[in-house]
Amino acid sequence: MIVVLTGGTGGAKFVEGLRQVAPVEDLTFVVNTGDDLQWWGLYVSPDLDSITYAVSGLLSRERGWGVKGDTFFCLQAMGELAEPIWFHVGDRDLAIHLLRSKTLGEGKTLTEATTEICAKLGVQGRILPMSNSRVETRVDTPLGELSFQEYFVQRWYQDPVRAVRFAGATEAEPAPGVVEAIMSANAVILAPSNPSTSIGPILSVSGIRDALRKTQATVAAISPIVGDAAVSGPAGILMAAQGFPVSIAGVAQAYEDFLDILIADLRDTEAAKQLTRPGLRVHCTNTIMRNSDDKAKLARTVLALVTAESTAKAGADS
Numbered sequence: 001m002i003v004v005l006t007g008g009t010g011g012a013k014f015v016e017g018l019r020q021v022a023p024v025e026d027l028t029f030v031v032n033t034g035d036d037l038q039w040w041g042l043y044v045s046p047d048l049d050s051i052t053y054a055v056s057g058l059l060s061r062e063r064g065w066g067v068k069g070d071t072f073f074c075l076q077a078m079g080e081l082a083e084p085i086w087f088h089v090g091d092r093d094l095a096i097h098l099l100r101s102k103t104l105g106e107g108k109t110l111t112e113a114t115t116e117i118c119a120k121l122g123v124q125g126r127i128l129p130m131s132n133s134r135v136e137t138r139v140d141t142p143l144g145e146l147s148f149q150e151y152f153v154q155r156w157y158q159d160p161v162r163a164v165r166f167a168g169a170t171e172a173e174p175a176p177g178v179v180e181a182i183m184s185a186n187a188v189i190l191a192p193s194n195p196s197t198s199i200g201p202i203l204s205v206s207g208i209r210d211a212l213r214k215t216q217a218t219v220a221a222i223s224p225i226v227g228d229a230a231v232s233g234p235a236g237i238l239m240a241a242q243g244f245p246v247s248i249a250g251v252a253q254a255y256e257d258f259l260d261i262l263i264a265d266l267r268d269t270e271a272a273k274q275l276t277r278p279g280l281r282v283h284c285t286n287t288i289m290r291n292s293d294d295k296a297k298l299a300r301t302v303l304a305l306v307t308a309e310s311t312a313k314a315g316a317d318s
């Protein structure tokens, strides 16, 4: 079994590659919920939604989020009613938020709500929220603390960032099945998601980072940073605010206590040579996923690397 730790957009692109080349039933996705928000009175979990849509083939490739071919009549109507519309919700997407909110309102957990949604959508793989407790990514700016969606979507990540914190992380427990999946996996893959605000919240939940250190599984990460910048979005700004270099060295540093293999872009071949050390292999390949062929190729390469490493580890142990 392979476990994938992931956020939304970059993670979803990689997940779309994985589903083309691996049996989805063998995959467990542990998903960031630090970006979750209350919107129009509903509980919205953007990364859980993106991964659910990516695994079920419903994800809009043009937008990178939401359901393909969705309409936005409700959003338009809410605008006409002078309600806030900076967070875009499509009509089919809205049905999922309604269903999740209804299930949570009946007293079920986020894990149970996610399982129910996945069953209704016919998702074969296992999708787990990182925790059933609320862990909220807070971005400290000169305006004060903002939620991730306020910082990212409402204000277009234009504000200088002083710090990032995960409110509620120390009291939160991993959702049922998360630690067990990491401990019993053949491989754990960290998708090319934002290390600060997509993978960071998952690692902040007590017990998850420890499981990654302890597991016998090969742990690999795909870098969302190429050269000295993120492929897209604010990952570079946020990593710098957390004191990490904005480079593959910074990604390796963020995961240094558990990472076996870093998959970097071909443009970082020179930097990769300097980073390789006992206990860490750096493999360079094309990591830019422009189309479904790129996604499948990257997923195939990553799976081959972790399989080879796991076989070598098993040989050395026997």
Ligand code: GDP
Pocket (backbone or CB within 6 Å): 006, 007, 008, 009, 010, 011, 012, 013, 035, 047, 192, 193, 194, 195, 197, 198, 199, 222, 223, 224, 225, 230, 231, 232, 233, 234, 235, 287, 288, 289, 290
């Ligand atoms: P979020 O929850 O929407 O922030 O989604 P993620 O954290 O999963 O995705 C954002 C990250 O994906 C950014 O840091 C990007 O640099 C990275 N990313 C997006 N597209 C690609 C790509 O094609 N290749 C790589 N290597 N990284 C990507």
